[in-house]
Structures are given as C-alpha cells and as structure tokens.
Amino acid sequence: MKRNWWKILCVALLFFTFFAGLLVPLAPGLIKATSSVQSTYSGPFTVKVTGYNTHFKDQNASLSAWLINDNQNNCTNAIRVVDNTHLELDFPPIAPLTNPVFGLTVYNDKDGRLVMNNAISTIDTTRGGIVPVCHPVVKNEEQDHWAIPFQFILYESLRNLFFHVPMWFTMIALLSWALWNNLKYLRGFDLKYDQKANAAVNVGLVFGVLGLITGSLWARVTWGAWWVDDVKLNGTAITMLAYLAYAVLRNAMDDEQKRARVSAIYSIFAYVMMIVLIGILPRLQGTDSLHPGNGGNPGFNKYDLDNSIRPVFYCGVLGWILLGFWIYSLRLRIHKLHEHTLES
C-alpha cells in the first residue's frame, strides 16, 4: 500500500477532475441579441436577448439592461421577461456617438454583470451620442456561485480544458522522463535506462496522439476545421513524427547497445526540437496562433485561466500525468519480465 499511494492520489485527482469538470455549471452569459430594426435612430426599437444559465425571471426585481456605445450607457424603457433565459428590451431612439456598434449589458444580483460586446449595430449616419445617459447600479460584478467561466463560442466546450490540455502535459512529462533516462544511459551505458526511456516514449506517444485527436475534434467545433494552420498544431505534428520515427528506428536495429546509443542521441535531438516547436516558437512575438496565450503572452495569464477553474485544471494535469506514469510503469514491468523469460 505504501508504494501505491500515488496511484490512489491519481484516482482521487481524476475523480475530482471528472466530477468538478463536468458538474460545475457554466457561468451565466449572453448568447444572442437581435434588434428589431436596422436603424436605431428612426424610432423606438426592441432587442431580443437570449441568455445561457441566466436567472432573468427569478431575479426580476434586480434586473436591469443597458446599451453601451463609446462608454456611454443607455438604459431600457421597459424590460419584458419571457423566461429565465429570454428577454425583450425596449429602447428609445438612439444615435451612436462615433461607433455604429453597441454593446449590451444585462445585470441582476444573482448573475452579476453580463456583457456582450458588438451586440447590435446600426446603419444610421446620424451621430449625436446617447441621450439620456443613465447610471445603472451594479452590486455584484460576477455570479454568486462557483462556475466555469462563460466564453463566447466556446461555451460548454471550455470543459475540454480539463481533458485535452493535460494530454499534452502528460506527453511532455513522459518525454522529459525519457530524456532524463537517455542521459543516464549515455553516462554508463546501462541498458536498464534505455528500457525506461523506450517505455516512456511509447506511452508519451499514446498521450500525444490522444491530444491531437481530441484537439482536432475541438478545433472542428470551435474553429470550423479539423486542422488549421496554427504554429502549435504544426509544431506538435512535427514533434510526433520525430518521435514516431524514433519508435520505428528502434525496431530496425538488432544490436542492443547500438540501438540504445542511437536512440538515446536521437531522442535528445527530438526533445530539443519539441521544446523549440511547442514551447518557444508559439510564444515568439508576432506569432499568430488560435491557441490562447500565444504570440508573446505568457501561457497562463488571468484571461486564459480563470481562478475558479485553476484548481480543477491543476488537479487534472497532475492526475493525468500520474495515470501516464502508471501505464508507463506497467509497460516497463512487462518489458522487464519479457527480458527475464528470454534469459532463463
């Protein structure tokens, strides 16, 4: 039992990740806003709003809504609540100040401030600013319960963060372990380390393939294509090809010491290439990437990873890494037994 504590930890962490990652509700947000007219200045108009996980009906008393144009607020004449997720807002005629695009904010005490940028636009050429300007009262900026952040377009698929991203962390952890063992092998030419490195690369590749397939599906849903021209995607694809070449190369050689030496040196190059392709290139200034946190930004700034999901994400990362090492240890033990039976 003492030696298996980390496996229990792995199971506990993954349980937590699955439960929290799937059951914590998504934060309330606005999905759609449609205006009844194209010109907001020609007369009073109505904006139909669709929310998600919102409590419009329950929080009728504290409900308020306003349009934002160049930092000026224009409150509604009347709010008609259809149900908890549907609203109809009546506005007086408005001429925009400079920008013909309006943002929309809906507020209630439970859901907090729900903002939709670029909610509606107008074809008016008249400019004058919003009259009268109103000053709505906001008591809670955010929803009052633990929630997964609401992100436009991503919506519920943000939960993939706990499953798709840790695949890469696990792959990198296993490949780093492989590199460590390769270096150890090169110091004393002990085949034990070569065996460890080989098992780690093989299991790491499984997680890499899973990361690619899950990423591909997620990309199809949010970016619209199975494969997009993105530094991170191409970088990982090249890395995986390099490591697959490693696996094929090993099978091609019979002499054990020679095989171990060649693959150890090859693996060091492949690892350095991986760090450059996944770790450095996407972060360079001016690199355009669809992945968050790339092109000069640090990977985990406050916009990419909300504090509310940080614990779930880190537990997930650790849990998946431990699972990776669990499978690796099984593979290694089978290999050792195999060698043992060959000798006897």
Place this chain on the structure above:
Amino acid sequence: MKNIFQVRIVAFLALALFQSLTINAQPNNSMDEKLFEGLHGHASLNVVVAIIGIILLGLFITLFRLERKVSKLEKQINK
C-alpha cells in the same frame, strides 16, 4: 500489427501537415455543417462527451495492447 498502428498515425499526421500547407481553414459545405450542427452553440457539451470518449477509447486500446504482451509472456512461461 504494431507497425501498422504506427504507419496509420504517420499517415494521419502527414496528411494533416500537408493539408495545412496547401489550403487554409475555410467554412465547409452545408452538408458538413449540418453534420455538426448539434455540436455548435450551447449543445457544445456534446464535444466534451466525445473528447472524453476518445480519451477513454485510447486508454483502453493501450490497455489491450499491454494485455496482449502479458498473454504472450504467460504463454512463454507456461512452455
């Protein structure tokens, strides 16, 4: 068997890379859109389920491959 598995992955990656070099991501035709309609919007929870399914499937395949190795070992020991 093992090599076929690897060759498939290589083919997938090579195709993906080639595709990214030749064409840009463009909205697919309407039929393809229909196919994925359910995954858009707030039904995007489906994609989470699909992704968890893929991960579990991948891990099960790994386990089966490990098991095959164990059975081979058992056969050798029993000989």
